[in-house]
Amino acid sequence: MSYSEELSKALSAAGAAEGALVEVSSNGRTHRGVLMPHHEFSSPDAVVLKLGSGYNIGVRMAEGSSIRVESPPPERRPARAEAHRSEGLPRIAIIGTGGTIASYVDYRTGAVHPAMTAEELVSAVPELRGAADLRARALFSVFSENMGVRHWQILAEAVAEELNAGADAAIIPHGTDTMGYTAAALSFMLEGLGKPVVLVGAQRSSDRPSSDAPSNLSAALRLCLEGGRAGVFVVMHDGLSDDSFAAHAGTRVRKMHTSRRDAFRSVNAKPVARIGADGISFSCPGSPAHGGRVSARCAMEERTVLLQYYPGMDPAVFGPVFEGSRGIVIAGSGLGHVGEAMVPLIKKARENGSVVAIASQCLGGSTNLNVYSTGRDMLSAGAIPVGDMLPETAYVKLMWALANSGSAEEAERIMAAPLASESGDRRETDV
Secondary structure, three states: OOOOHHHHHHHHHHOOOOOOEEEEEEOOEEEEEEEOOOOOOOOOOEEEEEOOOOOEEEEEOOOOOEEEEEEOOOOOOOOHHHOOOOOOOOEEEEEEOOOHHHEEEOOOOOOEEEOOOHHHHHHOOHHHOOOOEEEEEEOOOOOHHHOOHHHHHHHHHHHHHHHHOOOOEEEEEOOOOOHHHHHHHHHHHEEOOOOEEEEEOOOOOOOOOOOOHHHHHHHHHHHHHHOOEOEEEEEEEOOOOOOOEEEEEOOOEEEOOOOOOOOEEEOOOOOOEEEEOOEEEEOOOOOEOOOOOOEEOOOOOOOEEEEEOOOOOOHHHHHHHHHOOOEEEEEEEOOOEOOHHHHHHHHHHHHOOOEEEEEEOOOOOOOOOOOOHHHHHHHHHOOEEOOOOOHHHHHHHHHHHHHOOOOHHHHHHHHHOOOOOOOOOOOOOOO
């Protein structure tokens, strides 16, 4: 969306170009700041200013408004696309998907929209320059709640393509709301992965002075350059300070807070590593980074559902869901229980060739269907417990297992065998 004709004439008459320091008077108020680019989410009658505080504001230019230039724009730097090509340094692929980490504020409504390109995101973080040969590529521009199976598949194929073409690692800026699902999907899809693949997000958009995007990106890059580990990881703040970050296994991580910078936690496991001013400290053994070709096994059975059991769950309501699904993951109460009225549905689904996997909505601890009679009835009906696996990870894994096996029995065997550290018998006392 461009400026309105009237505002375009006013800016031209004042000699106000992007980057100029201007004073704007409108509706009896005066604001002083740097004139920012007018993007597609800006109102045609508004200018966007970056104030001295670092915050951006949108000012609607009403009749009688005025613009005065205090100083011209600073001299522009060379084209940014050439600034990050550094031969001889480790090559890092930046594969953008959108989300808050790559977004602008809509100054008409105050809403945040995915808009920044991957190249703009890299250019916005000076700390990244000179550390690696960065190759930015925008794959999507969507919020993570709009990501789906097809996005995961395209992303896995893109990651494999970049790594097989010589990239030493891949960093994926991603929206935080469903980042755990994508991380789990990549963990199962990328077969033979010998390099780090790091998903990173932000809780505050990149054009805000309080944004956590630059520091999170810098921490992700450090893990790629200094960590020496292969696998799929999520890197986010580990506390409220500016220099403490955690790397989580892609199958063990969940967003635990709606807005805090340190929203992400490893569940039933310690973070793989902590990244701080003093370096990177790993908490568990892992697979050393190595070369070799990675394959993207992207087939997924989309007739799979994730349900949370609740008291009074009516089998009459969920009968059609069970009948139409090849895979059902239930986050049961406590050790993984459902009400006895739901057990016949599990039995019927299993007789129809579907797989019914049971996780716990408690998160901490493991499922165990051998303790109480309800659990034993569920086992007799054909339910399979998935130990301490996250419900969302179990959902993604079951989609993958069904699509990459020849029978329900084989899919059940895949669900029972850890493939990417998604489950285990070890219990930590401090997680």
